[in-house]
């Protein structure tokens with residue numbers, strides 16, 4: 001397979017092809033400037049997307065290219081990375097984009113990265129659970145995390161690939177095995193549940209932009225636990241409204257899978273949620289104060305080793321994992337159901353690596 005040329009190699013090739021000798025002086029200045037940008041001259045963070053040519057990966061790559069905190073954007077996939085890279089690289093924003101195709105370019109894609117976002121893996125079709133994806137996605141996540149442990153062990157990792165409730169424990173075990181595990185730097189992305197919860201609250205006459213619903217637990221069915229008693233701005237709901245909202249938030253993913261009728265799961269809303277979350281991680285890395293989002297992380301909030309709650313993000317990843325806060329009776333019952341299912345999913349991920 002042909003390696004994807006770096007931006008400076010591409011410019012050199014195009015210049016050599018197109019420009020007559022009288023432009024030689026300008027060519028070298030073009031190359032100097034391109035080299036400077038290709039080295040990531042602009043201040044900002046280095047971000048890799050693994051699975052960048054996929055349904056989530058492509059809009060995620062586009063949105064990250066628009067993020068002013070990103071100076072270098074690496075797009076890795078086992079297919080179509082060159083096309084997506086060429087396309088995204090024509091956007092006139094600051095980040096330098098480089099593409100990487102196939103396993104032999106994984107290490108180059110990861111070296112020097114501050115943040116790695118992983119949407120690689122197969123999506124659901126109607127009738128499947130997220131756990132049905134375990135067989136294929138567990139191995140993909142394992143390989144990619146082995147690469148991270150080797151090439152950028154200090155990077156913050158945002159794990160999107162399903163089943164998140166198992167892939168995050170898999171990643172943790174891979175990093176432990178490699179001796180690089182830092183629980184503050186591994187985050188399962190549950191942001192889409194929060195985005196959905198904020199959106200669905202519009203049925204109560206609320207503008208989604210003004211709403212903040214904490215969603216805790218995990219990222220599958222009953223493990224998705226919206227805490228409507230803690231919604232901001234404080235609002236009261238009838239039991240009927242609570243039942244409707246809880247059910248819709250827990251089944252939001254399935255709603256999209258069924259509507260797409262075999263053509264995959266949420267991609268556009270997920271890319272939006274992933275960028276919202278990645279941007280929060282980057283603002284934390286930059287040292288911004290008070291950056292708080294929900295994520296599925298190593299946790300002591302319950303007896304389970306991983307759990308999603310609000311976390312405060314900082315220069316080292318997670319600075320603080322927040323407790324659940326006061327729950328009502330409905331939420332306490334939901335929590336017990338969530339923990340029961342989560343325990344099995346976490347154990348499944350751990351055993352995949354430990355054997």
Ligand SMILES: NC(=O)c1ccc[n+]([C@@H]2O[C@H](COP(=O)([O-])OP(=O)(O)OC[C@H]3O[C@@H](n4cnc5c(N)ncnc54)[C@H](O)[C@@H]3O)[C@@H](O)[C@H]2O)c1
Nearest residue numbers: 051053054055056078119120121122123160161162192270
């Ligand atoms: N966490 C969440 O909230 C959330 C939301 C939506 C989807 N997802 C999950 O995200 C994953 C991706 O969804 P999608 O719709 O983008 O799927 P997709 O099939 O459109 O894209 C997946 C991409 O991953 C690539 N890929 C496969 N194996 C790879 C490997 N070994 N290394 C690098 N890339 C590889 C594929 O080539 C493809 O381009 C699925 O597992 C899906 O369930 C999670």
Ligand SMILES: O=C(O)C[C@H](O)C(=O)O
Nearest residue numbers: 124162252253254265266
């Ligand atoms: O539902 C899925 O399979 C994808 C994702 O987890 C989602 O919540 O949309």
